[in-house]
Amino acid sequence: MKKIYWFMIILSSIIIILSCVISIKETDYEEAVIGRLTIECMMDDKAIRLVLWKDESEDRFYLFLPSWYAKKDKSMTFRYEDWIGVLRLDGETVRNRDVWTDDGNEEIHTLEVYDRKGVCHLESTLQVLTSENLPALFVTVEDRKDLLKFEKFDNKKYIEAGTAIMMDEQGDLLWDERLNKFKVRGNLTATFDKKPFTFSFFKPREVLGMEPALKWNLIANATDGSYIRNKVIRDLAYESVEAYEPQGEYVEVYLNGEYQGLYLLTEAVEIAENRIEIDPENSWFIEMELDFRAREDTTQIITDRGQIFIVHSEDVLTKEDLGIIERRLNDVESALFAEDGISEKSGKALEELIDLESFAEAWLIEELSGDHDIGITSQFAYASREEDSLWYSGPAWDFDGIMGNVNTPMYGVPEALTSIICMSRPEDNNNQNRWLAAMWKHPEFREIVIQKYCSVFRENYKKELDSGIEEDIRVIRRSTLLDTLRWHTERKDWWFTVPEELQDIKDKKDRQGEDYHCFDTLDEHVAVVRNFMSEKLAFLDKLWIEQRDFCVVEVRNPAPFLDQGYNQTLYYWVERGTALEHLPDYEHPDYSFRGYFDMETGEQVENGYVVEKDCVIEGIWIREVDK
Incomplete structure (x- = not known):
């Protein structure tokens, strides 16, 4: 028995040693x-x-x-x-x-x-x-990998608790807090590797000079190569609007010690103290939303004309609640689309249903930014549950797809009033800019828009253009360089629009001795923002201050090789009696371009054509095999 005992001990030892040797050999x-x-x-x-x-x-x-x-x-x-x-x-x-x-x-x-x-x-x-100039946020969660795996959570519901430390650019501790929640936020941007996040504390606290609150957002700006679009418009809204508008400050984020890059830390759009200060139990808070996002939302409301809303509420809403909101929204819509501005449903005038000033401010923010999501998503409004209360617009939100960085070409043209266009998507698409386009048809609304532009928004917009952008870039330039290195293999695929100077940029999989500065594209993207703002400002000054006479040229581009999932129509506002310029010149190896033709007269229209009246022109392409 003793021999067997010692034999088993020796055999076990050999197995353990062999296992260790094998384990060491297989070690990564x-x-x-x-x-x-x-x-x-x-x-x-x-x-x-x-x-x-x-x-x-x-x-x-x-x-x-x-x-x-x-x-x-x-x-x-x-x-x-x-x-x-x-x-x-x-x-x-x-x-x-x-x-x-x-x-x-x-x-x-x-x-x-x-x-x-x-x-x-x-x-x-x-x-x-x-890095330089920026505070840093260090977040630690239990399971970083599961948090970042998009397929691991249903509708962005995967939540981690954790801790967060904020230190300023000098290294002084600002706060060290436990987090109640930390999770991925956003829609399209949540699918990118550089994730946007939202987090909340257990009790309200001040962050980077912003008023105390529970909930905060980290905007990744992954689709914005300039990194400044959200900040510029937030600053414009904050300076121009008396009601609550979310502020934001730049910060660098580390998640479980790994550098995530440059973020804009912002206040959240929510009903709360120091945010939208209304009584949640006696108010409605709604948002325009895209059809495919709202489809599964139990609070979805679709108006008679197809405008889609969802209702933000901490409480479960009854069918009766939703019915009341739907009735009130249809009342507004009836007034919006009535020539005299009187609702057929209640007999009330538009100004008895909505606060014209707040909606004029929201309209201006959309127009000045060239937002490709205007009137279809991220448009908020709220109202008291009292029967005769007004709907108020605001606050402004989600501005990465603006100022030339757009998926719908018309919004890349600064010298045009794009907010008055209802069909912002192809004709068969449910998501259209119905409401904000309809508002412009009412003289009282137009008067308020123009007055607010001249007295408030113009000066603040010009201030952002003249000095705000420069200051933002001074603060973040170094950090943008590190961020571009961190995400360089994917960034170009995230941009909505690639600046012309970068169209031929090569994917730098082999840098051939170049250092990380080769990924820097900041100045090219910032130039797009500056150019858009300069041209938009000049155009609106001519239109509303100098009151020059403009004609609208609608340019339709039904080319099969263009992405017709987005509306390819462009709108040019041309001073009457002056030449049309900058018509698009699309090329494709399988198609030859015959030209643009006036749809009323059949006349061919080219750059240099003198415009005397509103007109619609359409491009014609012939497939090479059909010639």
């Missing part, structure tokens, strides 16, 4: 060492732990340091399991708990991982990059 040393490596930075008695980011397309590693390191000794403590493998930087062994110092000159260090026998399993590089 990059994952075991680099994947579990944390780099600890001490600031204001807080231990901030960061991780390396690997650029898979280049097989390089980067460490992104927050802004306060720009003027600080770049010493950091490495923490990892050095019994598995050993890390070497520039040929020197760096063990667990060793302090390593970067010289701050963005030197490219050699990075190697060796096993315990001295065999090298990884040869790569490490570059340490430091």
Whole structure:
């Protein structure tokens, strides 16, 4: 029995040893060492732990340091399991708990991982990059991977709790809080790798000078290569509107130590103290929404003319509640589309149903921005449940698809009133700009719009153009460069529109010795914003201040090779008696272009054509095989 006993012990030991040997041989040393490596930075008695980011397309590693390191000794403590493998930087062994110092000159260090026998399993590089001017938000959640997997949560309902530390650009601690919720937000943008987030505290608190509140949003600006569109319009709305408009401040975000990039941290659109301060139990809060998003929403309301709304409410709404809201919205709609502005349903005038001033402000914000979502989504309104109360518009929200960065071409033309166009999508699409277009037909509404432009909005818009943009870029320029590096393999696919100067940009999978500055496209994108604002300002001054006489040329482009899922029609406002310019010139190898023709007279229209009246022209293309 003793022999059998000792035999079993020896056999078990051999099996354990063999298992360990096999395990060591099968170890993924990059994952075991680099994947579990944390780099600890001490600031204001807080231990901030960061991780390396690997650029898979280049097989390089980067460490992104927050802004306060720009003027600080770049010493950091490495923490990892050095019994598995050993890390070497520039040929020197760096063990667990060793302090390593970067010289701050963005030197490219050699990075190697060796096993315990001295065999090298990884040869790569490490570059340490430091930001400037911005506060940093460090969020820690239990399961980062599940949080970021879009397919892992239903309708963005996957929620993590966690902690968050906010430090300013000098490294001073602003706050250290537990988070009640942290989750992905957004619609289209939620499908991108650079996710937008929303988070909430257990109790209201102030953030970056903004009023205390529970809920906050992190806007990724993934579709906006300029990073400033949301900020510019938020600042314009905040300065121009007396009612609540969400503010936002730039911040860099780290999630479980990994750099996520540059974000705009904003107040949320919600009924709450320091937000929309109305009584939620005695008010309705609604939003225009796209049909495919609203379809599964139990609060969906579709008006008689097809305008789609959803109702935001903490309480479950009854059929009676929804019926009351629907009746009131149809009452407004009836007045909107009546020539005399009187509702056929209640006999009330439009100004007895909606607050013309707040809707004029919302209309102007949409027009000045060239928003491709005007009148179909992210348009909010609220009203008291009292029968004779008015609907108020606001606040403004969601401005990444504006100022030339648009999926619908008409909104890329600044020298036109695009907010008056009802058919903002193809004819068979349910999502149309019905309401805001109809408002413009009413003289009282037009008068308020023009008055507000001349007395308030014009000055603030020009201020953003002249100095606001410059200040934003000064603050974020360095951070945009790091963000473009972090997401460079996907960014171009996220933009709604690629600036002309970048049309031929190559996907830089092989940089051939170029450093990360080669991904910088900020100035080209900012130029698009500046040009749009300059041309929009000049046009509206001519139209509303100088009161020049304009004709509208509707340019239809039914070319089969264009994406007809979006309305390809353009609108040019041309001063009467002057030449039409900038007609689009679309080329395709399978089609030849015959020209644009006046649909009333059949006359061919080209650049230089003198416009004397409103007209509709249409392009004609012939398929080569049909010629």
